[in-house]
Amino acid sequence: MKIDMHCHVKEGSVDSRISVEEYITILKRKGFQGMVITDHNTYNGYRYWKNHIKGKRHTDFIVLKGIEYDTRDAGHILVIMPEGVKMRLLELRGMPASVLIDFVHRNGGVLGPAHPCGEKYLSFTHTKRFYKSPELMKRFDFVEAFNCCESEESNRGAMKLAEKYGKVTVGGSDSHKTDCIGKAYTILPEPVTCETELISMIHKKTKFEVGGTLYNKTTKEKMGKVNKILVYSFWIYNKSGELLRRHGRNSKMELENPIDPIDPIELYYTGMK
Numbered sequence: 001m002k003i004d005m006h007c008h009v010k011e012g013s014v015d016s017r018i019s020v021e022e023y024i025t026i027l028k029r030k031g032f033q034g035m036v037i038t039d040h041n042t043y044n045g046y047r048y049w050k051n052h053i054k055g056k057r058h059t060d061f062i063v064l065k066g067i068e069y070d071t072r073d074a075g076h077i078l079v080i081m082p083e084g085v086k087m088r089l090l091e092l093r094g095m096p097a098s099v100l101i102d103f104v105h106r107n108g109g110v111l112g113p114a115h116p117c118g119e120k121y122l123s124f125t126h127t128k129r130f131y132k133s134p135e136l137m138k139r140f141d142f143v144e145a146f147n148c149c150e151s152e153e154s155n156r157g158a159m160k161l162a163e164k165y166g167k168v169t170v171g172g173s174d175s176h177k178t179d180c181i182g183k184a185y186t187i188l189p190e191p192v193t194c195e196t197e198l199i200s201m202i203h204k205k206t207k208f209e210v211g212g213t214l215y216n217k218t219t220k221e222k223m224g225k226v227n228k229i230l231v232y233s234f235w236i237y238n239k240s241g242e243l244l245r246r247h248g249r250n251s252k253m254e255l256e257n258p259i260d261p262i263d264p265i266e267l268y269y270t271g272m273k
Contacts, residue, residue, distance in 0.1 A: 015040075040070065
């Protein structure tokens with residue numbers, strides 16, 4: 001089963017130009033059978049698919065929910081949670097990586113660094129957390145080993161990181177524009193129909209085939225040195241999220257009542273409801 005495990009749609013990511021409908025149509029045309037929607041700190045893109053498309057169109061295509069979470073100290077982390085898990089907390093950016101890992105694992109999910117050898121602040125190996133606590137890498141479940149919007153050097157470093165720590169590898173396009181869709185892939189050895197089945201494969205350390213073609217028209221390549229402004233803007237953006245989270249914790253509602261399950265189901269998972 002060929003899927004794209006890093007997708008941004010305009011219904012969820014403000015920096016994406018692609019609708020869910022268009023994304024699915026292009027992927028299907030390129031021979032993909034599924035995708036994981038991983039918008040920045042929100043499930044709104046997945047909600048749109050669920051409320052407006054699921055069961056009506058593209059019934060031969062699997063859409064799974066994920067998120068690209070902005071941590072306080074370790075860059076962007078891809079997160080996949082089982083169906084029925086309460087996930088509002090994951091839409092509030094700024095958790096430290098260690099807290100995020102605890103929360104995700106406690107609720108049956110899996111996670112791993114996106115483009116781990118990419119831009120400063122955005123990528124795990126280029127953050128202070130990695131240099132202070134490289135052993136944190138052992139606690140991740142997978143590594144994005146191929147991202148078509150990264151350089152050859154970045155992807156090579158990501159693959160070495162996955163091999164060093166014995167992690168499952170995944171591939172994703174990180175698409176924000178139509179001409180980037182389908183340039184990266186993850187091939188699963190057998191089909192999946194839900195997040196839980198994909199999570200189970202990752203827990204079993206199933207080997208995935210990952211690869212694709214590099215996209216050479218990314219914003220950072222076009223902007224050159226100006227791209228550093230965007231990188232530092234991310235740092236400021238994340239710090240503001242951290243301050244907002246600290247202020248909000250006075251009510252303790254964030255941690256004790258993460259409401260609004262995305263896919264409520266009647267199944268019970270070990271250690272959670």
